[in-house]
Amino acid sequence: MGESRTELIAWVNELLHINYTKIEQCGTGGAYCQILDSIYGDVPMTRVKMNAKHEYEFVANFKVLQNVFKAKKIDKARPSPIPVDKLIKCKMQDNLEFMQWIKRFWDSNYGGQGYDPVARRRGAPAEPPATIAPLAPTARTGGLGAGGARAGGRTPIGGHRAGSAQPNEQLQGLHAQIREMSGHLEGLEKERDFYFAKLRDIEILVQQQLEVLESEGKDDPVFRDIQKILYSTEEGFELPEQPVDEEETF
Structure with missing residues (x-):
């Protein structure tokens, strides 16, 4: 079994001096490129956009990654091609599996040399990329859903509505997701x-x-x-x- 999401994110953040919060944020391709740069030291990081926000920028990052795979003959060490079309969708499972493979490759090939990730990307910003998540159902806080479904679609009169203790937090979360989707x-x-x-x-x-x-x-x-x-x-x-x-x- 490979490392968990939490372990991988902690490792990536420590290695690259970034502050990712979710494994799917690696789907922008920048982190994968710099992990290989920490091994070889010659990845053209000036062509890697660490703060990529659009899919065409993700694709450009993965082209750099694929070129490194070919130049270093890493493609022969990996049994299957890089699933770029899946990774750039920033889905958790696809990026988790690929990052687990990258981590194993890094463990086998990193020579222990010093590495300055900020200098290698010339101080380029590497804030966590935004990823689109589905709107959270109200069942998360005990509203609609198992154990709290409204009978007949009606709210009980005079009763306490589950989840109403945190309306502001829910509303702020929805606004944040709307802003993210607008972006x-x-x-x-x-x-x-x-x-x-x-x-x-x-x-x-x-x-x-x-x-x-x-x-x-x-x-x-x-x-x-x-x-x-x-x-x-x-x-x-x-x-x-x-x-x-x-x-x-x-």
Whole structure:
């Protein structure tokens, strides 16, 4: 059996001089990169974003990690590939299992040399990343749920409502989760805009190359296929109609 979540978080915090509170926060990838840096000392930490907040930043961190795996031939020591698509979702079980493997690898390969994690990341902030958790049911404090369910959906008249002793704490917790989800939504919108801008650049480049080829009486099936993919739509989604200039011909 591997170490528990509590043991792993304590070890990671001590090794990297950070203050994570949950194992799923490691799903941003930064901690995994720096753990390997503590072994080898040559991970490009300037490319690692320790305070990553958006999924595309998590992916970039894991690309650094995968490059280290290949360069150090760690992929041969691990029986299966890094489950990046699962880890970046910041789910507890996936990150727990991967961190347990990382800890075993570290135990076998760390040479005991001194390591200054803050200097290696050049003082970059490493505050605990925010992770999205489901809204907590009121049953947590004895309201609705086993042993405290409301009969017929009605609150007993004149009786003491379980959990009402801590309404402010519950309300503050819900507000905090709403703020966290709002931040997550903002991150998703930025991520969408980021990838849309890239696709737009590709679209313009392809169109320019096709126009050059057409002026020379040539064509390129690869560019045509790329353009077809860019302009394709799915069922239930149609591109908005664009006003056509009467002088424009097709």
